[in-house]
Amino acid sequence: MFLEVKNLTKSFEDTSVLKGINFTLEKGQVLSLIGSSGSGKTTLLRCINALETADGGTISVDGNKIFDAALLQNKRKNKLKNKLNFGFVFQSFNLFPQYTALENITLAPILHIKDECKRNKKSRAERDRMIAEAQETAKTLLAKVGLADKMDFYPCQLSGGQQQRVSIARALALNPDVLCFDEPTSALDPEITGEVLKIIKELAAEDMTMIIVTHEMNFARDVSDKIIFMDNGVIAEEGTPEKIFSASDNERLHSFLSSFYGA
Amino acid sequence: MDFLQITLDLLGGFGLTCLLFFLTLLFAIPLGLALSFCSMSKSVIVKKVSRIFIWIIRGIPLMLLICMIYYLPGLLGKPGSLNIFDAMDRYFTALAGSSTLLYYGSFCAVLIAFVINYSCYFSEIFRGGIESIPQGQYEAGQVLGLTQGQIFRRIVLKQVIKRIIPPMSNEIITLVKDTALANVIAIPEIIKRAKDMAATDALIWPLFYTAAFYLLFVGLVTILLGYAEKKLSYFKA
Numbered sequence: 394m395f396l397e398v399k400n401l402t403k404s405f406e407d408t409s410v411l412k413g414i415n416f417t418l419e420k421g422q423v424l425s426l427i428g429s430s431g432s433g434k435t436t437l438l439r440c441i442n443a444l445e446t447a448d449g450g451t452i453s454v455d456g457n458k459i460f461d462a463a464l465l466q467n468k469r470k471n472k473l474k475n476k477l478n479f480g481f482v483f484q485s486f487n488l489f490p491q492y493t494a495l496e497n498i499t500l501a502p503i504l505h506i507k508d509e510c511k512r513n514k515k516s517r518a519e520r521d522r523m524i525a526e527a528q529e530t531a532k533t534l535l536a537k538v539g540l541a542d543k544m545d546f547y548p549c550q551l552s553g554g555q556q557q558r559v560s561i562a563r564a565l566a567l568n569p570d571v572l573c574f575d576e577p578t579s580a581l582d583p584e585i586t587g588e589v590l591k592i593i594k595e596l597a598a599e600d601m602t603m604i605i606v607t608h609e610m611n612f613a614r615d616v617s618d619k620i621i622f623m624d625n626g627v628i629a630e631e632g633t634p635e636k637i638f639s640a641s642d643n644e645r646l647h648s649f650l651s652s653f654y655g656a
Numbered sequence: 657m658d659f660l661q662i663t664l665d666l667l668g669g670f671g672l673t674c675l676l677f678f679l680t681l682l683f684a685i686p687l688g689l690a691l692s693f694c695s696m697s698k699s700v701i702v703k704k705v706s707r708i709f710i711w712i713i714r715g716i717p718l719m720l721l722i723c724m725i726y727y728l729p730g731l732l733g734k735p736g737s738l739n740i741f742d743a744m745d746r747y748f749t750a751l752a753g754s755s756t757l758l759y760y761g762s763f764c765a766v767l768i769a770f771v772i773n774y775s776c777y778f779s780e781i782f783r784g785g786i787e788s789i790p791q792g793q794y795e796a797g798q799v800l801g802l803t804q805g806q807i808f809r810r811i812v813l814k815q816v817i818k819r820i821i822p823p824m825s826n827e828i829i830t831l832v833k834d835t836a837l838a839n840v841i842a843i844p845e846i847i848k849r850a851k852d853m854a855a856t857d858a859l860i861w862p863l864f865y866t867a868a869f870y871l872l873f874v875g876l877v878t879i880l881l882g883y884a885e886k887k888l889s890y891f892k893a
Contacts, residue, residue, distance in 0.1 A: 442799055443798070443799075444795055444798065444799065479799070480799070481795075481799035483792060483795070483796065485792055487790075487792035487793060487795065487796035488796075489793065489796070489811050490815065490891040490892055490893045491814045491815060491818075491888075491891045491893065500800070500810065500811075501797075501800035501801060501802060504802060504806055504810065505801065547890060547891050548891070548892075549891060549892040563800070564799075567800065567801065
């Protein structure tokens with residue numbers, strides 16, 4: 394298995410938000426996390442991406458343990474060694490407003506290239522070549538999300554859907570093993586959620602490994618290989634879309650789904 | 657004393673005003689930034705101490721602070737510190753291009769008072785600016801694998817600068833006029849010189865005339881800051 398999360402726990406103050414989460418994900422699969430607000434799905438995603446530090450449990454990617462709560466000393470925030478295993482797309486895009494669409498995408502890769510060249514004492518020419526390459530990659534990614542003509546636009550000149558597409562390209566630029574989405578369409582008008590969902594579907598078709606927290610049930614059913622339904626900090630039900638949407642006898646899941654479909 | 661002579665004399669005093677203005681900015685901005693980091697520190701002690709310091713300095717009239725810094729070392733029986741003030745003053749005198757004026761430590765005392773006072777005001781503006789940047793900007797940098805330093809320099813700083821230009825403009829314009837307080841310990845800046853003219857030559861109009869110098873300077877500062885604001889108007893933050 395590619396991604397393995399074992400016994401992950403997390404509390405805020407006295408509130409236990411994650412109560413021992415276990416799941417695995419194969420390479421190239423798409424996992425959707427569904428559940429009502431406060432069920433812990435966003436916290437789970439944030440723990441996996443080191444935006445929160447879990448209190449207990451382990452996370453492994455491709456057999457390498459990238460997080461182990463037992464190794465945390467004095468509850469100090471640990472810096473994940475291989476944090477770039479993951480890409481993260483935020484609900485509110487979080488593009489950098491002072492940079493153009495292209496610069497938003499190239500900022501991190503270029504800084505990483507500069508760091509690496511300094512560390513390995515690479516020549517200036519070599520560095521410039523790598524930076525030019527990163528810029529080309531960024532342009533390709535912008536074209537991929539359908540925004541090749543918008544590369545010199547600033548975020549404030551783009552619509553919400555366009556901003557979210559830039560932020561997907563930004564996450565892809567670092568070539569993540571797993572791409573995570575935290576309610577990628579929740580801040581968008583219903584009319585333009587489609588353009589973002591289309592990109593995610595295209596990525597799924599290219600066998601990108603993804604974890605998606607979403608309230609778009611139809612989308613989750615279409616795109617996912619696996620769905621996890623979270624309730625009150627635990628995984629209440631998990632399985633294929635067919636199982637979740639038609640063959641489960643979990644009552645919480647039924648009442649959750651019926652609130653979407655008005656059954 | 658004709659008009660030209662008076663203008664030149666006042667202009668000499670205004671040079672000192674400008675020197676105080678620029679040196680205060682030069683030292684108070686980095687110091688204020690450091691102080692703002694302290695007041696946001698994770699260490700409770702550092703945070704408390706710096707916030708109490710800011711409270712004290714902002715709670716004391718600047719004029720009083722100038723007097724305290726100028727007179728206290730002597731009163732505490734440390735005349736040696738005045739010598740340091742004096743030595744620094746000789747340097748500043750040379751810097752101002754005037755070889756005949758010696759302030760016996762007063763300019764240095766005033767500068768220290770201004771730097772302490774303004775770094776406290778600046779630090780609160782910086783803190784407000786830094787704390788107003790949404791957490792999502794830091795998180796976006798974090799998931800892209802950037803270090804804290806890179807996030808601050810490459811992502812947050814420019815947005816902070818954009819946000820603090822209006823309050824900083826206010827504070828900088830106040831600083832231009834606060835320099836007049838230096839006359840309380842007899843620094844021959846523009847107001848002091850005009851008051852001397854009133855005392856020795858029975859001329860009151862030069863005092864009112866000084867307003868023109870301040871107005872001109874504030875106008876210049878306003879244009880510069882407006883330009884900076886416009887430069888950063890290409891993005892919304």
